[in-house]
Amino acid sequence: MAPQTMKQTLISVVVPVYNVHSFLTKCVDSILIQSYKNLEIILVDDGSTDGSAEECDALQKKDDRIKVVHKQNGGLASARNAGINIAHGEYIGFIDSDDWIEPDMYESLLNTIFETKCRLAVCRMQYVYDNGNVKTRSKLDAAAPASTIFNFDQAITEMNSYRLFDMSACTKLFDISLFDNIRFPDGKLSEDFFVMPFLFELAKHIAFIDQPFYNYFQRVNSISKSKKINFDFEEAAKQQMDFLDAKYPELKVVGHAAYASSVLTVYNQFVENHMYCDSNTLKHFKTAVRENKKYIHDADFWSVMKKSQFTIFLASSWLYRISIRLYHTLRKA
Incomplete structure (x- = not known):
């Protein structure tokens, strides 16, 4: 059997949705316009009461790559797990529904995975504030290559330094087999921190792209601001x-x-x-x-x-x- 090419590789993108009616369309549109087209977009409505559930259904009619799951409210970890459980992609990513991504994020991450033979790739994040200000994480040295490979020791150190990246699942693309025996902890906040050391250990090597492809919107009423x-x-x-x-x-x-x-x-x-x-x-x-x-x-x-x-x-x-x-x-x- 001929080896699978990058263009044949399906990426599942899981988007937990809970009462984000004002932000959801911008988030989903940023996924739909990705330069990499072979996507399965899983919107997990986590018991929304503000019209977000109906908006998910409307978006599903917009593009046949979109799947919608409606479930009882269980929190972000529970919603992500529901997405993982039905994902068909060889690789999986996660986007929070009040954030958005740059058009070439998934193509760049997947290309880096194919080039480096790593099972996990990560990019930089930039913080977008209500007042329009944008802050990004530190960059590598200007002379550094476009992508850098960290071993486990280096990656876990970098994650805990918060210099180039942190434990957020949203800036990463994972070989879905990394989740064979791992799920986000139901009912917990900081769900990424609970699982990322174990995912890094399984991946062994992590490829880093020095580009801020993920836009993390800082809003007053988000979960992290509660x-x-x-x-x-x-x-x-x-x-x-x-x-x-x-x-x-x-x-x-x-x-x-x-x-x-x-x-x-x-x-x-x-x-x-x-x-x-x-x-x-x-x-x-x-x-x-x-x-x-x-x-x-x-x-x-x-x-x-x-x-x-x-x-x-x-x-x-x-x-x-x-x-x-x-x-x-x-x-x-």
Whole structure:
């Protein structure tokens, strides 16, 4: 049998949909106009009540590549899993329904997979704010090749540094066999963080494209901006730390530093939402940072500014709150 060509390769794109009526068409249109045409687009309506469910059905009539699943509300992880379960593609990607992608994203990712023989490829993300500002992640050196291959150790370090990419599933294209025994954890936030270390381990090598193909829309009322404190992020970081300690002791610094960082990420939600953090929770956060000070110091993938956040936090939570609010104000400016 002749080997399959790139153009014969089907990509499944899973789009969880929940009450995003104002954003859904832009998202889906950005998939429909992809330069790579052999797509299966799976819209998973997760119990929407704002007309998004009906919009999914209308979009399905627009293009026969679109499939629609209607299900009871179960959260983002549950919706993604429903899409994985019916996907027919050799490769699979995920798009959040209030975001959009650049026209050549999937062609570039798949081409890189074919060229590098990797099972997973990732691109950069850019943040698009309500006020029109756009921020992108760091770039590789200008002299770097168009694509770079990271082994597991390098990829897990890069993911936890947040320099070029992070744990988001949306910037990645996966060989669907990577999901044979993996699903996103139902009922959890930070669902990507729970699974990405294991997907990276299975993939062994990850191809990176230094282009911002994914547009992550920062809106006030998104899930990540809700008043609910996401303690699941710390849980996912703890799971990663235990996993790396057990199987990859040479990555102990990465796992422990990332765990310490996760508690600051959770505390930052209290700060940004002007919510009270009780003394026991604050003590837990400070203990987690203090117990991992050595690993924070040894984390050469972090800048001096990043490390200084931990020092300020331990010295004065009041001063830390002021610095975080100032940082976020300047970042959005």
